[in-house]
Amino acid sequence: MPRLFSAYVIVDWSAASKPTTGADSAWIGVLKRDVRFRMAFESFNPPTRAEAEKRLNLILDDLKKRSERALVGFDFPLGFPRGFAEALKLPGDAPWRAAWDQLDKMVKDKPDNTNNRFGVASEINRRLTGGPFPFWGCPPRDTLTTLQPKKLRPHGPDDLPEFRHTDLAAKGAASIWKLYYNGSVGGQAILGMPVARRLRLARAARAWPFETEFKALTEAELAGVDIVLAEVYPSLIKGPALPGEVKDLTQVRTTAEHFARLDEANKLGALFAPAKGTAADVVLDAEREEGWILGAG
Structure with a gap:
């Protein structure tokens, strides 16, 4: 073969x-x-x-x-925890592609690496919960009303999951909601x-x-x-x-x-x-x- x-x-x-x-x-x-x-x-x-x-x-x-x-x-x-696209009311019948399209509209990444990743996460937090959740982690200078340096609270049954199924299967993979500090992938x-x-x-x-x-x-x-x-x-x-x-x-x-x-x-x-x-x-x-x-x- x-x-x-x-x-x-x-x-x-x-x-x-x-x-x-x-x-x-x-x-x-x-x-x-x-x-x-x-x-x-x-x-x-x-x-x-x-x-x-x-x-x-x-x-x-x-x-x-x-x-x-x-x-x-x-x-x-390459994807968010289940329910993300629905919670953001993103259009289309392919939630993964809707998330990619949404980030493509929001992200500004300049040739010198200057980027708005914390602003994007803050805006998604605002649309999802109105507060600094579920995304968290940023330098103090990037703190916003809807994005805080530290994790606000644990994920509850009514929240989007903290981890994807594969994160748990990989044993040790970080949550996409963690934006900053060692081991972050958000x-x-x-x-x-x-x-x-x-x-x-x-x-x-x-x-x-x-x-x-x-x-x-x-x-x-x-x-x-x-x-x-x-x-x-x-x-x-x-x-x-x-x-x-x-x-x-x-x-x-x-x-x-x-x-x-x-x-x-x-x-x-x-x-x-x-x-x-x-x-x-x-x-x-x-x-x-x-x-x-x-x-x-």
Whole structure:
């Protein structure tokens, strides 16, 4: 059986407010065949998200010219907890896409990394609850009536869930509502989903599991598809650092190598399916709105 993918592109996103490189910045890892058809890894560390998006487009356009299908993994949530789109009264029958479209309208991310992620979260809080909930976490200077540095209260039965099903399955994944401090993913998600949206609209792409269903993927089902967008969680995959590597670079490299090994062994397709015994409502929530972390559970 042939591989599902010819290349594996892993993106470690950043919510930085100014240009930055090195640790805790944007990293792109690419594992693809070289001129001798051997798998070779290269990495990019653009100082801004604008440059990272430009680099991603160049990478994907080059792979398209070579007729090579790519798995593109983002290390931030591609969906919100179930009920988000309905609570915001977003239009359309695909809650995940409605959320992407809404963020694309709201997010302002300038070429120098200046961005309004805290303002976006504050406005969503205002529309959802009228107060500083469920999003939380910001520097004191960014405090607003509807966004506070600290978590206001626990999530109750009448609130949107704190975690998606996949966050719980991954054991240790942070809540999308946490915008700031170590381990947060909310800021990256707010700034990242519009990028994923643009990449998807610009080429023959499928966003998993929203457009592929939450099931095993086969070569036949990916006919005509150039890229599959998926959420990844590099902390699930352990691998040794090479001399001089920062943690972010190690993570994108080892994640790309992990999926390539599974693909070589004809085991990657099965990873796109839920674990045996996963409840039907969990599968439906993942497909409609929440998404899933590739390999979680």
